[in-house]
Amino acid sequence: MKALLVVAHGSRRVESNDEVRALTGRLGAQAEGIYARVECAFLELAEPSIPDGLRAAIREGATQVIVVPYFLSAGRHVVTDIPAEIEVVRKEHPDIDIVLAPYVGAAPGLTELLLQQALKTGRDSD
Amino acid sequence: MKALLVVAHGSRRVESNDEVRALTGRLGAQAEGIYARVECAFLELAEPSIPDGLRAAIREGATQVIVVPYFLSAGRHVVTDIPAEIEVVRKEHPDIDIVLAPYVGAAPGLTELLLQQALKTGRDSD
Numbered sequence: 001m002k003a004l005l006v007v008a009h010g011s012r013r014v015e016s017n018d019e020v021r022a023l024t025g026r027l028g029a030q031a032e033g034i035y036a037r038v039e040c041a042f043l044e045l046a047e048p049s050i051p052d053g054l055r056a057a058i059r060e061g062a063t064q065v066i067v068v069p070y071f072l073s074a075g076r077h078v079v080t081d082i083p084a085e086i087e088v089v090r091k092e093h094p095d096i097d098i099v100l101a102p103y104v105g106a107a108p109g110l111t112e113l114l115l116q117q118a119l120k121t122g123r124d125s126d
Numbered sequence: 127m128k129a130l131l132v133v134a135h136g137s138r139r140v141e142s143n144d145e146v147r148a149l150t151g152r153l154g155a156q157a158e159g160i161y162a163r164v165e166c167a168f169l170e171l172a173e174p175s176i177p178d179g180l181r182a183a184i185r186e187g188a189t190q191v192i193v194v195p196y197f198l199s200a201g202r203h204v205v206t207d208i209p210a211e212i213e214v215v216r217k218e219h220p221d222i223d224i225v226l227a228p229y230v231g232a233a234p235g236l237t238e239l240l241l242q243q244a245l246k247t248g249r250d251s252d
Contacts, residue, residue: 004244008198016199019231027237035244066244072134072198072230073142099247104198104236105145107243111153113233118130118161118192121225 003037003062005053007082008070010042017046020070037062040070043077043085050085054098058089064097072105129163129188131179133208134196136168143172146196163188166196169203169211176211180224184215190223198231 006027008020020040028038037060041053048056050067057065067086071078083100090098104110132153134146146166154164163186167179174182176193183191193212197204209226216224230236 006240011199011201013199013201016201019199023231023237023240027240030237031241031244034241066247068240068243070198070240072196073137073139073145075137075139075142101243101247104239104243105149107239109235109239109242110230111149111156113230113235113239114132114149114153114194114196115157115160116235117194117227117230117233118157121192121227 001036001061001063002034003039003057003060003065004031004035005050005057005065005067006038006040006070007050007053007067008040008042008046009077010045012045017042023070035066043081050082051088054086054089055092058093058096062096064099066099066101068101069103071103074103074105078103127162127187127189128160129165129183129186129191130157130161131176131183131191131193132164132166132196133176133179133193134166134168134172135203136170136172138171143168149196161192169207176208177214180212180215181218184219184222188222190225192225192227194227195229197229200229200231204229 006024024040031038041048041050069078069082086098132150150166157164167174167176195204195208212224
């Protein structure tokens with residue numbers, strides 16, 4: 001069974017974490033037929049942690065987990081911290097395929113998305 | 127003349143700021159014919175500041191500047207800090223139309239982008 005884990009930074013603001021959870025819910029609907037399970041986890045300040053998120057997926061039968069960092073830039077969190085968290089669970093479950101995907105900020109489609117947000121102001125045709 | 131200003135948080139890591147600058151460059155090419163000028167500015171830790179970015183656009187002849195926050199969640203920065211920075215320049219230039227667009231994290235296309243990043247691992251067809 002293939003699972004997807006969206007990994008966000010986590011915030012003291014409950015609303016920010018809930019925003020990630022809502023996005024994950026929408027993603028789950030969209031990813032139907034590709035990933036049997038789509039959940040989120042947080043690097044800090046919110047639950048579940050990345051190891052706990054991975055363990056939950058494995059407990060539910062995932063044999064492969066794709067981890068997508070919900071980050072805009074390749075800072076320390078993306079380059080060092082997230083891989084280290086994943087490594088903890090890889091050691092616990094060497095039989096499970098845990099794959100780190102490129103972070104969201106690296107997606108070529110981001111410029112198109114920025115442009116869409118700008119055009120949404122509806123102030124572009126005057 | 128219409129200008130677009132991409133506003134990012136700014137980082138101590140030069141590479142992160144350069145990532146935003148590179149993205150802005152690609153966006154500029156894509157937005158040709160819609161916005162005559164596409165630049166970036168930073169809330170903190172990098173240059174130019176948001177007011178300076180706005181002032182530069184106005185100095186070059188912009189009569190309208192669309193500001194797009196390059197942020198994933200509607201935290202304090204998006205809700206309070208960026209509007210406050212914009213307000214400074216609105217007061218200096220009441221004749222210029224400065225419009226705050228929705229932040230990137232609010233874009234409906236984000237789930238599709240996350241899915242694309244996951245599928246890029248190439249581990250989805252086994």
